[in-house]
Amino acid sequence: xxxxxxxEQRRTANRAGFGAFIGxxxxxxxxxxxxxxxxxVFDKVFxxxxxGAIGTLVAFATFWVGFLARPLGGIVFGHIGDRVGRKNxxxxxxxxxxxxxxxxxxLPGYASIGVAAPVLLVTIRMIQGIGLGGEWGGSVLIxxxxxxxxxxxxxxxxxxxxxxVGNTLSTVAFLAVSALPEPEFLSWGWRIPFxxxxxxxxxxxxxxxxxxxxxxxxxxxxDRGVAKLPLKEVLRTCPGLIALGIGACTIGLSATYFKSTxxxxxxxxxxxxxxxxxxxxxLVANVTQIVVQPFGAVLATRMGNWSRAVSIMLLPxxxxxxxxxxxxxxxNYWLAMLGVSVATVPHCLYYAALAGMLASRxxxxxxxxxxxxxxxxxxxxxxxxxPVVGQFLLNRTGSITAVICYAVLQVLLTLGCMLxxxxxPDHDRPSQETQETEAGPPSRAVTGQVTV
Numbered sequence: 001x002x003x004x005x006x007x008e009q010r011r012t013a014n015r016a017g018f019g020a021f022i023g024x025x026x027x028x029x030x031x032x033x034x035x036x037x038x039x040x041v042f043d044k045v046f047x048x049x050x051x052g053a054i055g056t057l058v059a060f061a062t063f064w065v066g067f068l069a070r071p072l073g074g075i076v077f078g079h080i081g082d083r084v085g086r087k088n089x090x091x092x093x094x095x096x097x098x099x100x101x102x103x104x105x106x107l108p109g110y111a112s113i114g115v116a117a118p119v120l121l122v123t124i125r126m127i128q129g130i131g132l133g134g135e136w137g138g139s140v141l142i143x144x145x146x147x148x149x150x151x152x153x154x155x156x157x158x159x160x161x162x163x164x165v166g167n168t169l170s171t172v173a174f175l176a177v178s179a180l181p182e183p184e185f186l187s188w189g190w191r192i193p194f195x196x197x198x199x200x201x202x203x204x205x206x207x208x209x210x211x212x213x214x215x216x217x218x219x220x221x222x223d224r225g226v227a228k229l230p231l232k233e234v235l236r237t238c239p240g241l242i243a244l245g246i247g248a249c250t251i252g253l254s255a256t257y258f259k260s261t262x263x264x265x266x267x268x269x270x271x272x273x274x275x276x277x278x279x280x281x282x283l284v285a286n287v288t289q290i291v292v293q294p295f296g297a298v299l300a301t302r303m304g305n306w307s308r309a310v311s312i313m314l315l316p317x318x319x320x321x322x323x324x325x326x327x328x329x330x331x332n333y334w335l336a337m338l339g340v341s342v343a344t345v346p347h348c349l350y351y352a353a354l355a356g357m358l359a360s361r362x363x364x365x366x367x368x369x370x371x372x373x374x375x376x377x378x379x380x381x382x383x384x385x386x387p388v389v390g391q392f393l394l395n396r397t398g399s400i401t402a403v404i405c406y407a408v409l410q411v412l413l414t415l416g417c418m419l420x421x422x423x424x425p426d427h428d429r430p431s432q433e434t435q436e437t438e439a440g441p442p443s444r445a446v447t448g449q450v451t452v
Contacts (some may be wrong), residue, residue: 007150012212016146017158019211023094024139024162025169026197026204030101031066031132032170033193034125035067035257038063039265039387040174040275041190045109046118053395056265060387063261065122066129067376067384073133074372075231081138081368082230085221086211088146089368090138094208096200097131100124105194127346137372140355143215145364157297160352164289167260171286175279216364230369234362235309238370241361241424245374246381247417250410251317252354253375253383255347258321258407259285259340262390263328266400285340296352306357307422310350314415316348321411322404327382329400350414357418360426382410 043055050058073093081089095446101123110117147155171311173193180189220226227233234242260282267273274282303309320343326362327339355371362370393402 005057011149013146013155016211016214017143017155019207020139020143020159021162021165022207023090023204024135024159025165026162026200027097027132027135028163028166028349029169029200029420030097030128030166030197032167032260033101033173033197034066034128035063035175035261035387036170036264036279037190037194038262040178040268041186042121044186045190046121048110053269053391055119056269057361057388057391057395060261060265060391062118062125064380064384064388065158066125066132067379069126069129070133070320070376070379070384071373073130073135074376075133075369076130077134078369078372079230081134081141081217081372082366083226085217086138086368087140087208087211087213089134090142091205093131093134093138094201094204094351097128097135098197098204100128100131100379101197102196104128105191105197133372133376135376140359140371141217142211142214142366144356144359145216146212151301152359153301153353154297156356156359157294157352160297160355161290161293163351164286164348167256168283168286168290170258171279171283173274175283178275178279186384197243213357220365225365227365230366231373233367234370234373238253238362238366241421242373242377242419243368244417244424245358245361246378247413248358248421249354249378249414250382250417251314251347251414251422252351253379254386254407254410255317255321255344257383257386258390258403259324259343262387262403263340265326265334265387265391266394267328270394271328273333273336277333278336281340282338284337285344288341289344292345293348293352296349297356299349300353300357307419309353310357310415310418310422311345313350313353314411314418315346317343317411318408321407325400325404325407354418357422361421361424363427380411 001299037057038059042059043050046062047055077089077093080092104121107120107124136159139162142157143158144152144156170193173196174190177185177189177192244398264278264282267278268275299313300306300309324339324343327335330336358371358374359367390403391407393406394400396402
């Protein structure tokens with residue numbers, strides 16, 4: 001390969017990675033501001049007749065509706081992405097997400113239109129969930145399938161980095177408007193982050209239009225190797241992979257909602273934290289994630305033995321997640337900040353490498369559908385239910401201990417499923433190389449990466 005051609009391929013890969021990062025950031029910003037609003041606002045604006053913890057529980061239930069719709073988005077847009085291409089699919093999902101988020105920002109409350117307000121909120125939330133359901137898999141693949149040889153896990157992490165950055169931006173947005181007096185915050189202040197989404201979508205569309213189709217997908221189209229019905233094909237050939245993939249995604253999704261949605265509500269309603277103080281704690285944790293998370297992809301790539309890398313990343317969470325809740329329970333601002341920030345490290349390292357590891361286990365012709373199903377079904381069954389289950393356990397027992405046990409169980413489920421998943425064939429490397437890598441790091445300098 002000539003130097004000029006290699007340089008052009010690197011530029012294309014970098015453009016794809018950056019486009020995936022920006023687009024993913026905007027999509028996650030849209031999704032996370034809903035979670036923050038459900039913890040702080042929606043019970044008062046859309047469910048004012050339900051008081052206290054019950055109103056919060058119902059608001060969290062509408063939060064979960066978005067996760068309920070995400071598998072549908074994964075199926076619909078996974079089909080389009082595996083049949084037509086990654087690029088055009090991602091343009092559609094970005095538009096769908098941006099429009100629905102902006103509509104929430106102009107939606108009248110219960111006081112204005114009665115029961116129609118929560119009905120419309122739930123409907124728009126479902127549309128938002130469908131959009132995000134198709135976004136994640138495409139962002140991961142457009143970056144990883146453009147990556148230079150040996151760097152697909154690292155480039156897949158570009159899309160993963162959009163989650164903490166989007167979460168940080170959503171927290172900053174609500175931290176800014178939370179300084180308003182309570183009446184202004186509840187009447188119009190909370191709407192500003194939702195309306196800002198319209199401007200962000202314009203930026204995201206501009207960048208995504210410049211990204212070319214991924215080489216792997218372009219080759220499938222050229223060779224006429226696309227699956228006629230990707231959903232049917234992946235369910236027929238990979239049911240075990242989907243089951244393990246759902247479990248392997250668990251703590252990568254739910255940890256964020258333990259701290260930024262459930263803990264936010266718990267700390268500001270049951271403990272002695274004000275809204276701005278705990279949002280600042282979450283902001284510090286999000287910045288920690290932005291800084292630390294990329295090292296997870298680096299660690300997995302350099303170690304070669306992915307099973308060992310996953311164990312190193314996740315085992316500390318069995319101690320740090322309970323510690324987070326205990327330190328929040330002290331109602332000491334600095335101890336709570338320490339607990340939330342430190343507990344962020346293990347799962348964010350894992351989250352960076354998750355996408356590349358999961359994608360490598362599915363054939364390219366059903367990969368969009370396969371990884372989308374795993375990620376979005378996990379979001380529906382385990383990630384999105386985190387605030388609801390956490391609040392239910394807290395209401396039922398009156399103690400945070402039950403929530404801690406639930407968090408530990410999710411860490412164990414994730415670790416077990418990923419270790420089993422990594423024993424399955426890697427579709428991006430020869431089987432012999434896969435066996436050697438999983439048995440231990442070979443003598444080569446850089447191994448363990450996903451290549452397309």
